[in-house]
Amino acid sequence: MTAIYNFCAGPAMLPKAVMHKAQKELLNWNDMGTSVMEISHRSKEFIALTEQAEADLRSLMDIPANYHVLFMHGGGRGQFSAVVNNFLGDDGRALYLVDGSWSSAAVVEAKKLAGDSNIDTINIVEVSTGKNRIQFPDFSVIEENYRYLHYCPNETVDGIEVFEPLNCQWPVIADMSSNILSREIDVSQFGLIYAGAQKNIGPSGLSIVIVRDDMLMLPSLPQSSIMDYKLAVKHGSMYNTPPTFAWYLAAEVFDWLQGMGGVAAVEQINIEKAELLYQCIDEVDFYTSAVAIENRSRMNVTFQLVNAELDSVFLEQAKNAGLVALKGHRSVGGMRASLYNAMPLEGVIALVDFMRIFAEQHA
Numbered sequence: 001m002t003a004i005y006n007f008c009a010g011p012a013m014l015p016k017a018v019m020h021k022a023q024k025e026l027l028n029w030n031d032m033g034t035s036v037m038e039i040s041h042r043s044k045e046f047i048a049l050t051e052q053a054e055a056d057l058r059s060l061m062d063i064p065a066n067y068h069v070l071f072m073h074g075g076g077r078g079q080f081s082a083v084v085n086n087f088l089g090d091d092g093r094a095l096y097l098v099d100g101s102w103s104s105a106a107v108v109e110a111k112k113l114a115g116d117s118n119i120d121t122i123n124i125v126e127v128s129t130g131k132n133r134i135q136f137p138d139f140s141v142i143e144e145n146y147r148y149l150h151y152c153p154n155e156t157v158d159g160i161e162v163f164e165p166l167n168c169q170w171p172v173i174a175d176m177s178s179n180i181l182s183r184e185i186d187v188s189q190f191g192l193i194y195a196g197a198q199k200n201i202g203p204s205g206l207s208i209v210i211v212r213d214d215m216l217m218l219p220s221l222p223q224s225s226i227m228d229y230k231l232a233v234k235h236g237s238m239y240n241t242p243p244t245f246a247w248y249l250a251a252e253v254f255d256w257l258q259g260m261g262g263v264a265a266v267e268q269i270n271i272e273k274a275e276l277l278y279q280c281i282d283e284v285d286f287y288t289s290a291v292a293i294e295n296r297s298r299m300n301v302t303f304q305l306v307n308a309e310l311d312s313v314f315l316e317q318a319k320n321a322g323l324v325a326l327k328g329h330r331s332v333g334g335m336r337a338s339l340y341n342a343m344p345l346e347g348v349i350a351l352v353d354f355m356r357i358f359a360e361q362h363a
């Protein structure tokens, strides 16, 4: 069988080594004679796993001691509502930057829960004219005392990434669902970081929350207990039964990442992968990118065939060559190749080889 490279945006491919290990110990984890999903989340063996997972994530991201690390339910969207309910209280206001599909979806949820008038938005990108690089407004002239500013540094659907730090006077909340652990960041610049696991961490159903302890003093709205950060902290992310198998796989991915040399090392590979693909898109007239060079995502590379009538042939032949899940999101069209940490360089080389040959054959 030819190698299959899976470019799905999420749930995405997981590292082969992790999947092999999980398969090997599926029926007998930790010499217990059962699988990890069949034991109590409060057993000493599982608690040891969670402690190791947290220690590994702290070391991978260099998370300062005044931040809590939570393993929660509900994916990325669960956090769209959790941040509102935990931080906006009765009268709190928040500012949302909109740079693509997911940040707009976060606004819809925030307005639903907090009321339209408590959520201000600034659109920092016109996706249709995305040739212009993203510029942040001058926040210092805004006098509003927002509880937080929310943004999405990597827009998975649109293929837009914001690399520079946001300098603003309010705590910054970042939806890093699709770029967490893909590059080095300074956690201390954020009030809260969250990520659904299924892009760069593990299977769906789990989300990671990294929250600065003083954020927990903000007044909250009445909310369901399982999304309450304070309760999650108090109960070690086990107020109710956590998604144990997803947590276990996330722990294995963290361990694998450390074996790769950590985030700095994997970032270099991610840069190399993305450059290789964008170079092909730029060099070959057959393909185009709609995203400004400075904001091209390393994780989700969106591109179009100049002749969109060839889209289905492209996808069909790519699939036959073992290159799967390249269809762009239905709202954007074209193609999307997601190059998360688990995607090896060889996968991108195979894709670029295919794209060059396809272009020659259909020129």
Ligand SMILES: *Cc1c(COP(=O)(O)O)cnc(C)c1O
Binding pocket: 010, 074, 075, 076, 077, 078, 102, 152, 154, 155, 156, 175, 176, 177, 178, 196, 197, 199, 204, 205
């Ligand atoms: C996938 C994704 C989400 C939604 O995640 P769910 O787990 O499906 O709720 C939110 N934000 C970003 C940036 C994403 O990529």
